[in-house]
Amino acid sequence: MLTLTDKAAPAPGATTRLRVPLRDFGTLLGLVLIVLVFAVAAPGFLTERNLLNILQQSSINACVALGMTLVIVSGGIDLSVGPVAALSAVLSASLMVAGVPPVLAVMAGLALGAACGAVNGALICFGGLQPFIVTLGTLSTYRALALIATDGNPIFGVPQSFRALVNGNVGGLPMAVVVVLVVALLAGLILRKTPFGEYLLAVGGNEEAAHIAGVPIALTKIGAYMLSGLLAALAAMILVGRLGAAEPILGNLWELEAIAAAAIGGASLMGGKGSILGTLLGAVILGAMRNGLTLMNVQAFYQLLATGLIILFAMLVDRFARGRA
Amino acid sequence: MASDAPSRLHIQGLTKRFPGVVALGEMSLRVRPGEVHALLGENGAGKSTLMRILSGVLRPDEGTIAVDGEELTLRSPLAARRAGIAMIHQELQQVPELTVAQNMFLGRALRRGGLFVDRARQEALAAEALAPLDSAIRPDAPIRSLRVAQRQIVEIARALLDNARIIAMDEPTSSLTPSEFERLAAVIAGLAARGVSIIYVSHKMDEVFRICSRATIMRDGRFVADLDLAGTTESAVVAQMVGRELAVAQHRSSVRSETVLSVRGLTAGTKVVDASFDLRRGEVLGIAGLIGSGRTELLRLIAGADRRSSGTVTVNGRPLMRAGTRAAIAAGIGLVPEERKRDGIVPHRSMVANVALPSMPRFAPRGIIRGRRLRAEAGRLLAEVNLRPMQIDRPIRLFSGGNQQKGIIARWIAAGTQILLFDEPTRGIDIGAKAEIYGLIERLAAEGKSVIVVSSELPELLRLSDRVLVMRQGRIAAELPREALSEQAIVAHAVPQSVRAA
Incomplete structure (x- = not known):
């Protein structure tokens, strides 16, 4: 039997082990910088109430972005999250208005979200189509279904009990924030501690090698899109609770916000890389930007500009921090 | 030997450091006009760093590069080309959809009236450059219709159009058949006769002895020897590369x-x-x-x-x-594929994660991966296959080819294959790693x-x-x-x- 002959060479292993947290640390540093700037520039920014407000405003995007992160890690993209959210919102709200207990109505909405994701995944795996094209197609299709089902009209009259639950507090934190934190913990557990998470990273990192190593490619991808659909639906539930109504046009441009949060957080659109903590921080960065600029009475046009610039800046920093080659 | 014979390429004291490693340490290399010079060393010896410096992709920290007695600073790949240094990479850098001539003039198309590409003249010049190498290649054929060997000839012809004085070839024969190799050997001999210097990087000793006259051996980023190949043997060269004698096993x-x-x-x-x-x-x-x-x-x-x-x-x-x-x-049944990068490894994942991939259900009996058990077992197997360095959390792409291969073998042992x-x-x-892989196969x-x-x-x-x-x-x-x-x-x-x- 062969034995270990060489002493392990020093150093590189240690730094590579730090790499992932290091990237998250960079995202955190970015957030701290933005908070510091607004603390000086925007009066009323650095108050407990406003900070909680930011978290609450970021929670919907964070929820969608967590699902998006899993899909991006698997080497795909999900452009259909907004319409999936709209479909689920319309279904759940209609059921609640019709007198179905909110718990069942929510479950139905979540199940529909997961089912929409399963359709995306199946088209990608068995139809042999590009994720971008498939979800671009279902982006329109799901939106159309939501509009057709409601005739384009919002659904009003969501029960007060449901609204109170969603808008309530748990231990001083808004319910939506608590839900997102729990989802993030679960997503982190899935990505780091389960075979499914390993498969996601492997499929996104090198699909052909994963295939040779016996990874169930189709199941893994479909699972990722189902989780993305499920979390888009969950985000829709939070929004329905907040608004007290479900609009078939809700979720417009959610996909872009979610992709932005994941990318700022360090997910690689090439697949195989992504961070749950990073995505959370990315969503909060986007939320804090918007909140701070609003407090400073900056026009919406310029807010959009700032969002665009922050994404480009984050990506450039990322690129140069990793160096060329 | 006449040390004052004119050098086509003279590299002295070349040093390149990367964070934590010295990739090249005071490397020197001397190539004469019209010489076919082998550059030999194990993977990780620094050959590719040297090649990348020579092609203007990387800049050295110290040292000088002189071509025909003129000291050069190679700031970019373009500067290297202008200095008459051409690279034929292992993976050819061509655009498959474009024609032979278009590829040869890529990035410096001949123009007519300052605007339109002069295809006719490009094709005429391409044909002229190709004629002495392989007259069967048509300048208007798309690159994708050619065999790898022919694509290589196109790259060489392109180098000649650049008036290259030095052509460096990195593992040029890795996907050639024996008859294609013979043809390439003839082309190389023809180039040398015209006074072009060739730097030939290869692991295949029989080929090196067949077509090269001299060899520079490097190990751990440093110069080891500059040899006249006529006066030495394969095993002596290999011993210099590895730093020890390899036993020939039965x-x-x-x-x-x-x-x-x-x-x-x-x-x-x-x-x-x-x-x-x-x-x-x-x-x-x-x-x-x-x-x-x-x-x-x-x-x-x-x-x-x-x-x-x-x-x-x-x-x-x-x-x-x-x-x-x-x-x-x-x-x-488990497959250890030929193309490790494409079919074998998940590059950004750690060595352990790559080893454990097919055995996930076993390491996660209740759905949650038992990290400690996984690391212990994968670590033990990796020690058995003699992984070096023994850093199981390091991304697999940072390991040498031999160690990646050991990882794939450990993967199938872990899966009970x-x-x-x-x-x-x-x-x-x-x-060196080759002998270890043979030993592992025999042990299995x-x-x-x-x-x-x-x-x-x-x-x-x-x-x-x-x-x-x-x-x-x-x-x-x-x-x-x-x-x-x-x-x-x-x-x-x-x-x-x-x-x-x-």
């Missing part, structure tokens, strides 16, 4: 009686036709054949990586019913596992195999028992009839 057989794998009538289109054979416990079965003879395809069919159109694969008496790699892995299918097990692997067989080895390197097959199947045009053309094994016998069966008759 074949060891551990074949047992029982049959583990039975393949019957396995067919996939015209790539593999009606393949039938048995594999016994502890046996190492070699598969020889030319590139394109269906060897790789046969392995992939057995491993479930591709779909078979007919035929059966039976493991321990039980036929594989379902298609796919998962069924094959469950039956105890009984039948290992090796496709070109030592492709792109150092000479001795422990009662069965192995199939597909290889283009005949000495490798002769060293390892208890029996060799020779494939020709998708079919198993011959079965050679150990006693009948010889390079001549293999070649005689591998070459198609039509070619032999001609």
Whole structure:
């Protein structure tokens, strides 16, 4: 039997082990910088109430972005999250208005979200189509279904009990924030501690090698899109609770916000890389930007500009921090 | 020797540091006009860093580069080209959809009236440059229609258009057939006769001795020796590269009686036709054949990586019913692919994660991965295959080819695989690590596992195999028992009839 002959060479292993947290640390540093700037520039920014407000405003995007992160890690993209959210919102709200207990109505909405994701995944795996094209197609299709089902009209009259639950507090934190934190913990557990998470990273990192190593490619991808659909639906539930109504046009441009949060957080659109903590921080960065600029009475046009610039800046920093080659 | 003979290329004191490593330490290299000079060293010795500096991609921290006595600073690939240094990379950098001429003038198209590309003149000049090398290549043919060997010739012709004085070739023969190699050797000799200096990077010693006159050997980023190849031997050169003598091992057989794998009538289109054979416990079965003879395809069919159109694969008496790699892995079959980067590793994941990939369900009995157990077991296996450096959390892409291969072997040991299918097990692997891979294959067989080895390197097959199947045009053309094994016998069966008759 062969034995270990060489002493392990020093150093590189240690730094590579730090790499992932290091990237998250960079995202955190970015957030701290933005908070510091607004603390000086925007009066009323650095108050407990406003900070909680930011978290609450970021929670919907964070929820969608967590699902998006899993899909991006698997080497795909999900452009259909907004319409999936709209479909689920319309279904759940209609059921609640019709007198179905909110718990069942929510479950139905979540199940529909997961089912929409399963359709995306199946088209990608068995139809042999590009994720971008498939979800671009279902982006329109799901939106159309939501509009057709409601005739384009919002659904009003969501029960007060449901609204109170969603808008309530748990231990001083808004319910939506608590839900997102729990989802993030679960997503982190899935990505780091389960075979499914390993498969996601492997499929996104090198699909052909994963295939040779016996990874169930189709199941893994479909699972990722189902989780993305499920979390888009969950985000829709939070929004329905907040608004007290479900609009078939809700979720417009959610996909872009979610992709932005994941990318700022360090997910690689090439697949195989992504961070749950990073995505959370990315969503909060986007939320804090918007909140701070609003407090400073900056026009919406310029807010959009700032969002665009922050994404480009984050990506450039990322690129140069990793160096060329 | 005349040390004051004029140098075409003279590199002195070249140093390049990366964070934590010295990739090159005061490297020197001297190449004369019209000389074919081999640059030899194990993977990681610093050859590619040197090549990248020479082609203007990387900048050295210290040291000088002089071409024909003129000291140069190579700030960019363009500057290197202007200085007359051309690179022929292992993976050719061409645009497949464009024509030969368009590729040759890529980035510096000839213009007419300052705006329109002068295709006619480009093609005329391309034809002129190609004529002495291979007149069969048409300048207006798209690159994708050419064979790899012809694409290489196009790259060389492009270098000549640049008036290159130095052409560096990185593993130029890795995907060439023997006859294509002969042609390339003739082209290289012709270039040298015209006064062009060639730097030839290769692991294949027989080729180096065939076409190069001198060699510079490097190890650990440093200069070791500058040798006249006529006055030395292969084993002396290898010893200098590795820093120690390699023992030449004898074949060891551990074949047992029982049959583990039975393949019957396995067919996939015209790539593999009606393949039938048995594999016994502890046996190492070699598969020889030319590139394109269906060897790789046969392995992939057995491993479930591709779909078979007919035929059966039976493991321990039980036929594989379902298609796919998962069924094959469950039956105890594992593939160690030729193209590690493409089919073997998940580059950004750690060595442990790559080892554990097919064994995930076992390491996560209740759905949650038991990290400590996984790391302990994968670590033990990686120590057994002698991973170096023994850093199991390091991303696998940062390991050398040999160590990545050890990782893939550890992967299948962890998965309890009984039948290992090796496709070109030592492709792109150092000479030192090669011996280790051979040792591992023999150890696996001795422990009662069965192995199939597909290889283009005949000495490798002769060293390892208890029996060799020779494939020709998708079919198993011959079965050679150990006693009948010889390079001549293999070649005689591998070459198609039509070619032999001609």
